[in-house]
Amino acid sequence: MKVMKQTAPAPSPPTAEGKSSCRRGTDAAAHHGGGEVNPATPVRGNPPAGQNESVASETGWSNAGRLRRKWVRRGDYRLLGVFAIIVLVLGLFWRPIQRRCLIYLLLRADAPSRDALSEVVGQTANPSSLLLRLWRTQRIPDRHFVLRYFGELASAKPELFHAMEPVVAQAAADPDITTRELAFELLTRLRLPQLRPLAMEQLPDADPAARLLGLDSLRSIAASNDVPVAMNMLDDPDPRVVVAAALVLRQVTGLDFGIKSSSLALPRFASMDNTNPPQAGWQTSTIRQGVQGWRNWWKEHRAEYPASVTPPLMPIHPAGLTTPNFRLNDANEKAVQLSDFRGKAVLLAFWSLDAPVSLDDAPALDALGGRGGNGVQVLGICIPPAACDDDDDATPNMPDMPNMPGMQAAPPALGTAAGRAAVRGVARQRGATYAMLIDAKGKIASRFAVEELPTYVLIDAQGRIRRLAVGNRTQPVLQALLKEALQSSSARTDAP
Secondary structure, three states, X not given: OOOOOOOOOOOOOOOHHHHHHHHHHHHHHHHHOXXXXXXXXXXXXXXXXXXXXXXXXXXXXXXXXHHHHHHHHHHHXXXXXXXXXXXXXXXXXXXXXXXXHHHHHHHOOXXXXXHHHHHHHHOOOOHHHHHHHHHHOOOHHHHHHHHHHHHHHOOOOHHHHHHHHHHHHHHOOOOEHHHHHHHHHHHHHHOOOOHHHHHHHHOOOOOHHHHHHHHHHHHOOOOHHHHHHHHHHOOOOOHHHHHHHHHHHHHHHOOOOOOOOOOOOOOOOOHHHOOOXXXXXXXXXXXXXXXXXXXXXXXXXXXXXXOOOOOOOOOOOXXXXXXXXXXXXXOOOOEEEHHHHOOOEEEEEEEEOOEHHHHOOHHHHHHHHOOOHHHEEEEEEEEOHHHOOOOOXXXXXXXXXXXXXXXXXXXXXXXXXXXHHHHHHHHHHHOOOOEEEEOOOOHHHHHOOOOOOOEEEEEOOOOEEEEEEEOOOOHHHHHHHHHHHHHHHHHOOOOO
């Protein structure tokens, strides 16, 4: 039997589908481990091992970068928007913001300029509010400005008058005599009903300048029932007060008995005219004769003038004003602070080299407590001429300067060795043994509004201003003022 040999058919050429099948088979073999696949030869359609993670990572970073750039652009727009809003707000509210900042600075300045205060107050919609804030700072220059500004506008602005009327009444009992004078000038000019009782409160005051102020203010409204009050004031120890009382009587009765304001050259309480304090023989014969004439007249006419108002038996002590600490060097360049004397009453006596007559009270000050005795410390403060001279063109006149080597017609600058030597020389010549401080730039003088000399500032043991007096005061007057300050310190009569 013949066996036929079966031959395999010849392979047909692979089709496209077959090629695809071969690739899939190869892929499958590689996937399942069958067959040998060269790992170095990449298979089309699948990346090498680890490439998926790398590609994903790069894609993520790329997306994050695009997102970050997007947010940065948004942040830039936001910053620009905020900046634009700030510029808009400043453009709309710059003047109010600037005014508030200026007010803040002025309220904290020791002695702001009057021009700056006038400008700010004048631009304020409610000037009374700012004036009250300035008054409550308790700084003396601010109080002077408030009263002067109010005096200029009181008649034109009735609403300002009603808001500031209590301040004027309070100013009439201020520790500063200049503040009182400004207050009574307003009370007299506006004919306020408080004028009479406030003027009466001045009459028993320990300061003769306050008593003189009360009588001068009373004279403008004097009536018959004021005659007994004026008769009592004829016994005052100060001749200026006696003359003022006689002028009140003359206003009511038409009599003068030789005491007329035109015939008597009344000295001011400032020493720059070399007439203070009044000497023991100062026109005393004229005053004595006039007083005796009034007393004789009073014996016959007393029943015609019944007294309806009498001065209070005890004077009203002015409330103290706060004063910040300060530090100055003395004539020997030793630093001295006001706080060093806390617990003692301190009397500051301002004077100047170009007005050495303002140091005529040195013996009286030494007797009161020149070396810190009796619970009192006296401090002389020499200030430059510009601190109390309103005339910038004035040339200092120093006829009473001591003859010292190297002394010139004009006083040397206080901040120099020559200035310190001049202070020591004048103090030695005048017999002053208390400490002499030097306010070379006049800053402390500005804080206390020193405009005339001498000026006294009496500070109690708690550091509060009890009195500020302008012009020479006799030793008994200064002693009475010091006694009042010491009693006020122990009693703590200040209003909260």
